[in-house]
Amino acid sequence: MIEMLNVYKKYPNGITAANGLSVRIEQGEFVYVVGPSGAGKSTFIKMIYREERASKGTIKVGDFDLITMRDKQVPYLRRHVGVVFQDYKLLPRLTVYENIAYAMEVVEKNPRMIKKRVLEVLDLVGLKHKVRMFPTELSGGEQQRISIARAIVNMPRVLIADEPTGNLDPDTSWEIMNILDEINRQGTTIVMATHNSQIVNVMKHRVLAVENGRIVRDELGGDYGYEG
Amino acid sequence: MKARTMKRHLLDSFKSMKRNGWMTLAAVSAVTVTLLLVGIFLTLLLNMNKLATDVEKDVRVNVYIEKVATEDQKKALKKVLEQMDEVDHVELKTRDEELDDLVGSYGSNFSMFQGDDNPLYDKYVVSAKEPTDTAKIAKEAEDLENVTDVSYGKLTVDKLFKTLNTVRNIGLVITIALLLLAMFLISNTIRITILSRSTEIEIMKLVGATNGFIRWPFLLEGAWIGMFGALIPIAILTGVYLPIYSKFNSALTTASFSLLSPSPFLYQIGGVMLAIGMIIGALGSILSMRRFLKN
Numbered sequence: 001m002i003e004m005l006n007v008y009k010k011y012p013n014g015i016t017a018a019n020g021l022s023v024r025i026e027q028g029e030f031v032y033v034v035g036p037s038g039a040g041k042s043t044f045i046k047m048i049y050r051e052e053r054a055s056k057g058t059i060k061v062g063d064f065d066l067i068t069m070r071d072k073q074v075p076y077l078r079r080h081v082g083v084v085f086q087d088y089k090l091l092p093r094l095t096v097y098e099n100i101a102y103a104m105e106v107v108e109k110n111p112r113m114i115k116k117r118v119l120e121v122l123d124l125v126g127l128k129h130k131v132r133m134f135p136t137e138l139s140g141g142e143q144q145r146i147s148i149a150r151a152i153v154n155m156p157r158v159l160i161a162d163e164p165t166g167n168l169d170p171d172t173s174w175e176i177m178n179i180l181d182e183i184n185r186q187g188t189t190i191v192m193a194t195h196n197s198q199i200v201n202v203m204k205h206r207v208l209a210v211e212n213g214r215i216v217r218d219e220l221g222g223d224y225g226y227e228g
Numbered sequence: 229m230k231a232r233t234m235k236r237h238l239l240d241s242f243k244s245m246k247r248n249g250w251m252t253l254a255a256v257s258a259v260t261v262t263l264l265l266v267g268i269f270l271t272l273l274l275n276m277n278k279l280a281t282d283v284e285k286d287v288r289v290n291v292y293i294e295k296v297a298t299e300d301q302k303k304a305l306k307k308v309l310e311q312m313d314e315v316d317h318v319e320l321k322t323r324d325e326e327l328d329d330l331v332g333s334y335g336s337n338f339s340m341f342q343g344d345d346n347p348l349y350d351k352y353v354v355s356a357k358e359p360t361d362t363a364k365i366a367k368e369a370e371d372l373e374n375v376t377d378v379s380y381g382k383l384t385v386d387k388l389f390k391t392l393n394t395v396r397n398i399g400l401v402i403t404i405a406l407l408l409l410a411m412f413l414i415s416n417t418i419r420i421t422i423l424s425r426s427t428e429i430e431i432m433k434l435v436g437a438t439n440g441f442i443r444w445p446f447l448l449e450g451a452w453i454g455m456f457g458a459l460i461p462i463a464i465l466t467g468v469y470l471p472i473y474s475k476f477n478s479a480l481t482t483a484s485f486s487l488l489s490p491s492p493f494l495y496q497i498g499g500v501m502l503a504i505g506m507i508i509g510a511l512g513s514i515l516s517m518r519r520f521l522k523n
Contacts, residue, residue, distance in 0.1 A: 075438045089434065102437075
């Protein structure tokens with residue numbers, strides 16, 4: 001599903017965020033990406049949905065070759081890769097319903113189908129009753145659930161989550177994890193960058209530890225492995 | 229693009245304007261003020277130009293006829309004058325009529341010249357098709373038979389044409405400058421509303437919207453802002469121009485000048501202002517988003 005081979009990323013300011021990354025993630029896997037701040041986790045994650053472009057190497061996501069791909073193709077990649085962020089990134093002027101529907105309008109689905117599917121994913125994240133509210137009227141956990149709903153509404157094969165529980169209290173974090181776990185069980189590949197050791201240690205999945213732009217540990221059912 | 233998607237963009241642009249409330253209002257007001265200025269200046273300039281043209285048209289050549297000329301000779305002269313390419317029409321003014329005019333303007337002292345004592349000549353008043361041909365007509369008329377003298381106020385007319393041309397050129401420069409200013413102001417206002425929404429654009433890209441898909445609602449929104457911004461100045465201009473026209477035009481018409489008639493003029497200037505508002509609004513919006521759409 002996701003394949004990286006000898007990937008290098010050097011920023012114009014001279015910082016090397018990927019220093020020969022190679023990894024293979026199969027369809028349906030759940031992968032944690034851990035590591036100290038500034039180790040290259042974010043860059044690793046961002047390269048998967050082409051927010052960052054690798055300087056050298058091979059990156060393949062599904063049928064997309066992210067190195068040779070032209071900028072014009074990026075939107076089409078993103079329709080297959082759902083992304084969830086620490087700060088939710090919901091459109092503030094759209095209601096819950098409209099935020100989720102937007103991702104489907106973009107692919108020009110017909111309105112009836114949009115309505116059906118949006119209510120379906122809202123049901124999945126348990127927020128069907130907040131459909132008319134605006135993001136600012138929701139709690140952090142609720143906003144994150146909406147952002148997950150938006151990320152999966154087009155049934156992507158990969159869901160990228162960049163510190164999805166970073167701004168949430170422990171209880172809410174577990175709610176979010178349960179939703180992600182459910183999505184994974186339905187067959188979606190999940191790649192999640194996190195600092196939350198408790199989650200990694202309790203909800204066991206494959207762990208990729210990134211340090212200095214390299215994968216230093218790749219362990220199925222591994223521990224978080226850092227302090228704190 | 230599917231018609232459904234276009235409809236979506238349309239609805240989206242209206243929704244966005246509504247939800248951006250204050251920002252929309254600010255942008256519309258800025259456009260309103262700018263276009264009001266443009267409208268007022270355009271109205272002034274175009275009317276000035278119209279009056280200038282009227283003044284030019286009012287310039288005529290007086291061809292004085294020798295007193296000894298017979299009626300037939302006079303008719304022949306008229307025919308020759310009328311057949312000149314540059315001549316629009318020729319009108320006879322007899323010495324008696326002229327004397328009456330003088331008495332009318334300068335008082336009854338002149339009535340002592342009544343009858344055979346009248347020292348004035350009969351004359352043909354010749355109007356040119358193009359005001360600038362006046363001098364040419366005068367020159368040709370001088371050489372015709374039975375013509376004793378030709379006058380068209382050479383110096384005054386030359387000076388008048390020169391002045392009017394200067395006025396027109398200055399007007400043109402001011403108009404162009406104002407239009408540029410309007411473009412700058414309107415596109416800048418819209419730019420600010422878009423800058424405040426850069427995160428929105430970023431999120432749209434993240435969920436896989438193509439640049440075209442993101443652009444359309446913004447383009448339409450810019451056009452609507454321009455349109456709404458044009459409506460108030462158009463209303464104000466109409467409200468002010470109509471009474472001014474009806475008050476001054478009758479006075480001017482007696483002097484054979486006239487303001488631009490409201491019927492085509494207000495529609496034309498309204499159309500121009502709508503077009504300026506909408507085109508600059510849409511363009512301003514597209515141009516300001518450009519850098520957010522780069523990958």
